[in-house]
Amino acid sequence: xxxxxxxxxxxxxxxxxxxxxxxxxxxxxxxxxxxxxxxxxxxxxxxxxxxxxxxxxxxxxxxxxxxxxxxxxxxxxxxxxxxxxxxxxxxxxxxxxxxxxxxxxxxxxxxxxxxxxxxxxxxxxxxxxxxxxxxxxxxxxxxxxxxxxxxxxxxxxxxxxxxxxxxxxxxxxxxxxxxxxxxxxxxxxxxxxxxxxxxxxxxxxxxxxxxxxxxxxxxxxxxxxxxxxxxxxxxxxxxxxxxxxxxxxxxxxxxxxxxxxxxxxxxxxxxxxxxxxxxxxxxxxxxxxxxxxxxxxxxxxxxxxxxxxxxxxxxxxxxxxxxxxxxxxxxxxxxxxxxxxxxxxxxxxxxxxxxxxxxxxxxxxxxxxxxxxxxxxxxxxxxxxxxxxxxxxxxxxxxxxxxxxxxxxxxxxxx
Amino acid sequence: xxxxxxxxxxxxxxxxxxxxxxxxxxxxxxxxxxxxxxxxxxxxxxxxxxxxxxxxxxxxxxxxxxxxxxxxxxxxxxxxxxxxxxxxxxxxxxxxxxxxxxxxxxxxxxxxxxxxxxxxxxxxxxxxxxxxxxxxxxxxxxxxxxxxxxxxxxxxxxxxxxxxxxxxxxxxxxxxxxxxxxxxxxxxxxxxxxxxxxxxxxxxxxxxxxxxxxxxxxxxxxxxxxxxxxxxxxxxxxxxxxxxxxxxxxxxxxxxxxxxxxxxxxxxxxxxxxxxxxxxxxxxxxxxx
Numbered sequence: 172x173x174x175x176x177x178x179x180x181x182x183x184x185x186x187x188x189x190x191x192x193x194x195x196x197x198x199x200x201x202x203x204x205x206x207x208x209x210x211x212x213x214x215x216x217x218x219x220x221x222x223x224x225x226x227x228x229x230x231x232x233x234x235x236x237x238x239x240x241x242x243x244x245x246x247x248x249x250x251x252x253x254x255x256x257x258x259x260x261x262x263x264x265x266x267x268x269x270x271x272x273x274x275x276x277x278x279x280x281x282x283x284x285x286x287x288x289x290x291x292x293x294x295x296x297x298x299x300x301x302x303x304x305x306x307x308x309x310x311x312x313x314x315x316x317x318x319x320x321x322x323x324x325x326x327x328x329x330x331x332x333x334x335x336x337x338x339x340x341x342x343x344x345x346x347x348x349x350x351x352x353x354x355x356x357x358x359x360x361x362x363x364x365x366x367x368x369x370x371x372x373x374x375x376x377x378x379x380x381x382x383x384x385x386x387x388x389x390x391x392x393x394x395x396x397x398x399x400x401x402x403x404x405x406x407x408x409x410x411x412x413x414x415x416x417x418x419x420x421x422x423x424x425x426x427x428x429x430x431x432x433x434x435x436x437x438x439x440x441x442x443x444x445x446x447x448x449x450x451x452x453x454x455x456x457x458x459x460x461x462x463x464x465x466x467x468x469x470x471x472x473x474x475x476x477x478x479x480x481x482x483x484x485x486x487x488x489x490x491x492x493x494x495x496x497x498x499x500x501x502x503x504x505x506x507x508x509x510x511x512x513x514x515x516x517x518x519x520x521x522x523x524x525x526x527x528x529x530x531x532x533x534x535x536x537x538x539x540x541x542x543x544x545x546x547x548x549x550x551x552x553x554x555x556x557x558x559x560x561x562x563x564x565x566x567x568x569x570x571x572x573x574x575x576x577x578x579x580x581x582x583x584x585x586x
Numbered sequence: 587x588x589x590x591x592x593x594x595x596x597x598x599x600x601x602x603x604x605x606x607x608x609x610x611x612x613x614x615x616x617x618x619x620x621x622x623x624x625x626x627x628x629x630x631x632x633x634x635x636x637x638x639x640x641x642x643x644x645x646x647x648x649x650x651x652x653x654x655x656x657x658x659x660x661x662x663x664x665x666x667x668x669x670x671x672x673x674x675x676x677x678x679x680x681x682x683x684x685x686x687x688x689x690x691x692x693x694x695x696x697x698x699x700x701x702x703x704x705x706x707x708x709x710x711x712x713x714x715x716x717x718x719x720x721x722x723x724x725x726x727x728x729x730x731x732x733x734x735x736x737x738x739x740x741x742x743x744x745x746x747x748x749x750x751x752x753x754x755x756x757x758x759x760x761x762x763x764x765x766x767x768x769x770x771x772x773x774x775x776x777x778x779x780x781x782x783x784x785x786x787x788x789x790x791x792x793x794x795x796x797x798x799x800x801x802x803x804x805x806x807x808x809x810x811x812x813x814x815x816x817x818x819x820x821x822x823x824x825x826x827x828x829x830x831x832x833x834x835x836x837x838x839x840x841x842x843x844x845x846x847x848x849x850x851x852x853x854x855x856x857x858x859x860x861x862x863x864x865x866x867x868x869x870x871x872x873x874x875x
Contacts, residue, residue: 198753308801309802312801312802314797314801314802316683316795316798317683317686317798320683460797460801461752461790461793461794462794462797462798469787470783470787473783473787477782477783
C-alpha cells in the first residue's frame with residue numbers, strides 16, 4: 172500500500188479560549204490572531220517536515236487548499252508543491268488539490284500543475300476537490316448553485332488543455348476562451364493521475380468510477396466513522412462493475428505514535444484537543460450555502476431528519492472534543508508502533524484503502540513532536556505496512572516519473 | 587420571446603420525477619384558494635395563481651416565492667384581479683439551476699409577464715421579486731404600467747450593507763427577516779396534504795434560486811439602470827427591515843426615472859407584505875387607485 176504524509180499547515184498559536192471568544196476558525200477568523208513572524212517560522216518548519224517525511228521514505232507528501240482558514244495555511248498549495256518538487260527526490264507530490272471552480276480561467280490549474288510536474292520530473296498527483304462551502308462560496312464568493320457545474324466544466328477544460336495536440340477554443344457555459352494552449356505540458360502523459368477528494372456523495376463516486384479516478388475520502392473523524400462510508404463506496408463500485416482494487420481509494424487518518432501507548436497518550440492529548448476543539452470551531456453559519464448540495468443530497472438529508480423526528484430521536488451526536496472520546500471514536504489512532512501498525516492494517520483492509528494519508532502533524536504539534544511521530548512511523552510502522560495489497564493489486568493511479576537517471580538534481584545551496 | 591401561454595390544463599398529470607408539478611398547489615382545496623394554470627417559460631412550466639375581479643394586478647413573490655396563497659394577496663384580490671406567476675426555481679416552477687446571469691433572469695421575467703398576460707399592467711414585487719420587477723421595468727419600459735416595489739434588493743450602500751441572508755443560523759433567520767415570525771411561519775407552513783420531505787426541498791430550491799441571482803451581495807448593479815424606470819413607482823418598506831435597511835427606499839426613489847412615492851410601514855421587517863398584510867395591501871391599492 173501507499174503511505175502518504177499529509178500536512179494541513181495549521182496555525183499553532185490560537186489562544187486557549189479561542190472557541191469561547193471567537194465565532195469561527197474559518198471565513199471570518201480574526202486576522203489579528205495571525206502573527207507574520209510566527210508565519211515565517213511555521214511555513215519553514217512545515218516545509219521542513221514535509222521534506223523530512225520524503226527523506227524518511229513516505230511514498231508521497233500531500234498538500235491541500237484552504238482559504239481564510241486558521242487550520243489550513245495553504246491558500247495556494249501549488250507554491251508549497253513547487254518547493255517540494257525541488258527539495259524532494261523520489262516521493263509523489265500529491266496536490267489534494269486545486270478547487271477547480273475557483274480558478275479563472277481554470278487553465279491556470281493545467282499550467283501550474285504541468286509546471287510542477289516538469290520541475291519534479293513527473294511526480295505530481297492532480298487532486299481536484301469541489302471545495303467546501305467555506306472556501307468556495309464564502310471566502311471566494313462563488314455562487315453555490317453554480318459551483319458544481321463550474322467544477323465539472325473546469326475539469327473538462329483542464330483535461331483538454333493537457334491532452335489536445337493543438338491549440339483549441341473552448342466555448343463553455345462559464346468559460347469562453349478563444350485560445351487554449353498549455354505551455355508547458357506535463358511530463359506524465361497524457362496527464363498526471365487524478366484523485367478526487369470528496370465527502371461521501373454518491374454522485375462523486377459514480378463520477379470517479381466513470382472516469383476511473385481515485386476517490387479520496389478526507390474526513391477528520393477517523394476510520395470508525397469512515398467505515399460505513401467506504402462500505403457504501405465499495406458497494407457502489409460493485410454495482411458499477413468496478414473491481415475492488417484498493418488503490419481506487421484514499422483515506423485520511425490522524426495518527427500519533429509513541430514508544431509506548433502510555434507515551435503516545437501523553438504526547439498527543441494536547442494537539443488532538445487543540446485540533447478538535449479550536450481548529451474545527453467553524454461557525455455553522457458558513458457550513459451550508461443554498462444550492463451547494465445537490466438536490467439528491469439535500470433530499471437524503473431531509474429524509475433522514477424527517478425519519479429521526481418521526482422516531483422522536485435526537486440529532487446525531489456532536490463531534491468529540493475531549494481526548495478520551497477522540498481516541499475512543501477513532502478520530503486519532505494512537506499507540507506504540509506495533510499497535511498503530513496493527514490498527515492501520517485493519518483500517519486499510521476493512522475500508523479497502525490503498526492510499527492511506529496520514530496526518531502526523533495535527534493541531535499545535537511543534538516540530539520536535541512532529542518529527543518524533545514521523546520518525547517512529549517511518550522506521551517502525553511503515554515497514555510493517557508497505558507491502559500490504561501489493562501481491563494482489565497494482566496501483567494504476569500512481570505517478571509515472573522519468574527514470575531516476577533522467578531526472579535533474581537541483582544544485583546544493585552554497586551556504 | 588420564447589414564452590408561450592400553455593393555457594389552463596386542469597388535472598394535467600405530473601410527469602414522472604417532476605416534483606414541482608406533483609407538489610404544486612393546483613389541487614389546492616383550501617377554501618378561497620386561487621385558480622391555477624401553468625405557462626411555459628424557456629421550456630419550464632411555471633404556475634400562475636389568479637384570484638379576484640377587476641383590473642389586472644401582477645405579483646412577483648419574495649425570497650421563498652409563494653409556497654402558499656397569502657393574506658396580502660387575499661386582500662389585494664378583494665379589489666383587483668390578482669395574477670401571481672412563479673419565477674423559475676420558486677415554488678410552483680422548476681428550473682432552479684438553469685438561469686445563470688442577469689440577462690437570463692430578466693429575459694425569463696419578461697417572458698413570464700408576457701405569458702401570464704401581465705405585460706403592460708400594474709406590477710407588485712416583494713424582495714427578490716421586486717428586484718426582478720424593477721429590472722423588467724428598466725430593460726423594457728412597456729412591460730409595466732405602474733410599479734410597486736416592496737423592499738427590493740439590487741443596489742448596495744457600503745454605509746448600510748445589506749445583511750448576508752445566506753450566512754445565518756437557521757433558527758435566527760425568521761427574526762432577521764420578519765417582525766412577526768409567526769406570520770412568516772404561517773406562509774411557509776406545509777399544507778396537510780403535502781409530503782414533508784418534498785416541502786423542504788421546495789423551499790430549499792427557492793433559496794437556491796434567489797441565491798443564484800443575488801449571491802453574494804444582492805448587488806446587481808441596478809443603480810445603473812434605475813433611471814430607465816419611468817413607471818410611477820411606490821416603494822414600500824418595513825420600518826424594521828433588518829435585511830435591506832429602510833434607508834434604501836430613498837436611494838431607490840432618487841435613482842428611479844419616474845415619479846416615486848415611499849411608504850414606510852411600522853412594525854414590519856423585510857417581509858413587509860407578510861408582517862403587515864393589510865397595511866401593505868392598502869398602501870398598494872391606494873397608490874394604484
